[in-house]
Amino acid sequence: MLPAGRLTLFRIAIINILRRPARSLCLAGVVALLAFVLIGGSLLANSLSNGAANMADRLGADALIVPAGYEYDVEGALLRGEPSSFYLSGDLVYRLMQLAGIKQASPQLFIATFASSHCSFPVQMIGYDPQTDFVIVPWLSQSLPAGLPDGEVVVGSSIKGMVGDTLMFFGRDYPVVGKLEATGTGFDTSVFVNMTTARVALGDYVKLGGLMNVPSDDANAVSSITVQIEPGYDRATFTRSVRAGFRDEGVGVVLTQRLIGSVSSGLDVLLGIIVVLISFLWILSIGVLALLFTLSLGERRREFAVFRALGAARHQIALLVLIESALISLGGALVGTALVSLVYLSFSPLIGISIEMPYLQPAAPVIALLLVVGLLASSVTGPLAALFTALKTGRQATASLFKAGE
Amino acid sequence: MQNRLLVGLSTIVVGILLALGPQLLFKICDQEHHVGHSACYWTGQATIAIGIVLVLLGTVYLLFNNAGIRAGLSIGITSALVLTLLVVNVLIGVDPDPMMPCHTTTLPALNVISILSLALAVANTGYLLRLVRVHQAQTDQALAYHAAEQKAIAKG
Structure with missing residues (x-):
């Protein structure tokens, strides 16, 4: 419950979110999952690229002669x-x-x-x-x-x-x-x-x-x-x-160029999978969020009609929808970012051992940058998905809103 | 009812994970070829004890509907989770070799479970304490109304 105060659009958006906790949690959960995969995938890809680059630097020799x-x-x-x-x-x-x-x-x-x-x-x-x-x-x-x-x-x-x-x-x-x-x-x-x-x-x-x-x-x-x-x-x-x-x-020859090449090709495949997975999840998230927003706003036509009857301008209705989606997205993105930070930073050594490829966790500023970029990218997903519905809701006339809400 | 079931059951699950996880799922180091016991062994023993306490707290939480009692139990759950973090990271810890299984698997698993559960337990404690305050305010208001009513009746 919010303390008493002036009824601004921001305040109405927060009240609406708190009034429907299950719906808000579902929407935020989708964004949290997206933030988790987006940031987790970026951190993993960065760690593998770092590892491969460092390996090439450290091997130093052109060839290694070993027993066959x-x-x-x-x-x-x-x-x-x-x-x-x-x-x-x-x-x-x-x-x-x-x-x-x-x-x-x-x-x-x-x-x-x-x-x-x-x-x-x-x-x-x-x-x-x-x-x-x-x-x-x-x-x-x-x-x-x-x-x-x-x-x-x-x-x-x-x-x-x-x-x-x-x-x-x-x-x-x-x-x-x-x-x-x-x-x-x-x-x-x-x-x-x-x-x-x-x-x-x-x-x-x-x-x-x-x-x-x-x-x-x-x-x-x-x-x-x-x-x-x-x-x-x-x-x-x-x-x-x-x-x-x-x-x-009985000697064997290991050419480091070939060694680096085999690691690089394995890495390219893995990075490709990560990029495809992130892109797929992003499109899926936008689709799911757009669908959920459309369904939920369809149910709220009468509420918007009342706002219009009370004197709210069309752009204010659209803005209210966008603020709600932005707040839900930000909440979900923050939870996803916190979760992936906790899991990645805790399990990074285990990932490095299990993945059996050169793996080097990026430096703290790079991790911070990836977290911020991932957080922002996930946060805009909600407003992007709700944009069409918000504009449509804002455009509809008061009478049609009432009619549709009946 | 929802809070009682959700928090009670999840506390029992976390308790079971803390008690059995280091022995079965995210295992501590093998003690077979060890001279004495390593630090991770004792951490594993301590988390068994904390896990059992959490299972008991979760079970008791399921039985009480009173928000005040549940708030008290929630504070107990929060304390047990803080204790887990202290045992795993400060008081006992795990083996110092960063390549050992207890360092790469048991430690992060216990940390992730404890931190996530702790965040939820703190939020739940805050929610229940606020609920208690609201109930208290409503009761005080009702009592004051009743007293005023009695006073008015007495005055005739």
Whole structure:
């Protein structure tokens, strides 16, 4: 109930809305659903685009040389942070450098930690060679200009340790000296160490029973070799020459361009579905709201006739209908926006894990912008849907309104 | 009647979700290979207790038509939901590793359920307290009218 006051159009609109709570809730519910899907879809699309863009930035290398059959594992480690351990002979790096078309090559050592009894998730430890690396060093140098010392680690954004904490891997403590920003890729759940530290960790891993795939006779074993191809050199030729040159060793080649391409095409399909879904729901909402407004205003002809008889101008009747629809839409849009904010911000990490694609939540100002735009877009749906009915009601003569209301 | 059924039944549903959700639906971490119990285990135990309290409050809410009693029960429901948020986020919490299931699933699920229910419980408490005030004003008015009438009769 509203306190007593001057009877303005705005006030009459609020009284009308409160007088028919079920109808108002139904109309607001449709707008709330639209706001939820519109903003949720935009946030999801933005997070996926961010993730794909960041992945392209972070991969850095043109190709990755891995043991044959482990191409999918390395994709899983890079894109989704699925920890895996696989090994190649260490001298491959030097032999690889003899091949034509290679500008730079650097080894990386992957060690998947065990599932812990302290309620922590298995993570990927990535060892890199500071002398030759061209992928991780430029990235780490932002937080550690002096480089990463032996026995210390830098952790991805989703690892629980903070700078100054100590993390235990394979029974040995490692101080955390840096924490990276979120990338939306598997690097977020990885721990970075230099090659010396990685070799120590690999020794501990073997001692604790992680013998799978580790070559016992090769102290220089590596997991993958990141390769930068000479500009203009054909990638297909490079792949063929690596496969032919190292047939006996059994190596596989992962071209990052293809990796990015497959992610991008998957992303395009998903974004297309989101756009179609949002457009369909928007048209459906406008249709449903227009129908509901037409039906409800049809029932209220006598009420409008009384307003006209009391001296209300035609444009005032039309304005009253538009104010009612705008208020209902705004209420529904606010509820939908609040709901999607709560659900998206709470479940964003779970969505990122479940979707199995590079996923990076946008920065706070971008989220705020998407929320405001979504709120405005949903809020105008009601008045848009009611526009035709409002104009029609305003145009009708008093007598016809009375007649129709009989 | 509508309010009694709607709020009573939804409180019972929320209570069941809080009590059983962390054990069956949005599960806490597996404790089998654990040294002792993790934080999420204790949060799960606490939400069982709060869930049972909510089921009881919801059941009692269904039985009373008096707006004053229902307002009191609604304040109790609101307090239990605030307690859930405190247990899940501050008092006990979940495991610190952001990748663990309790962090990615149990925590957001409990937060979303508690916040939505809390918003509805606060609105319901406000509605019922206003209803009590209106009833009180009507009763006072009737009593004053009755007293004036008695006074007039006494005066003859």
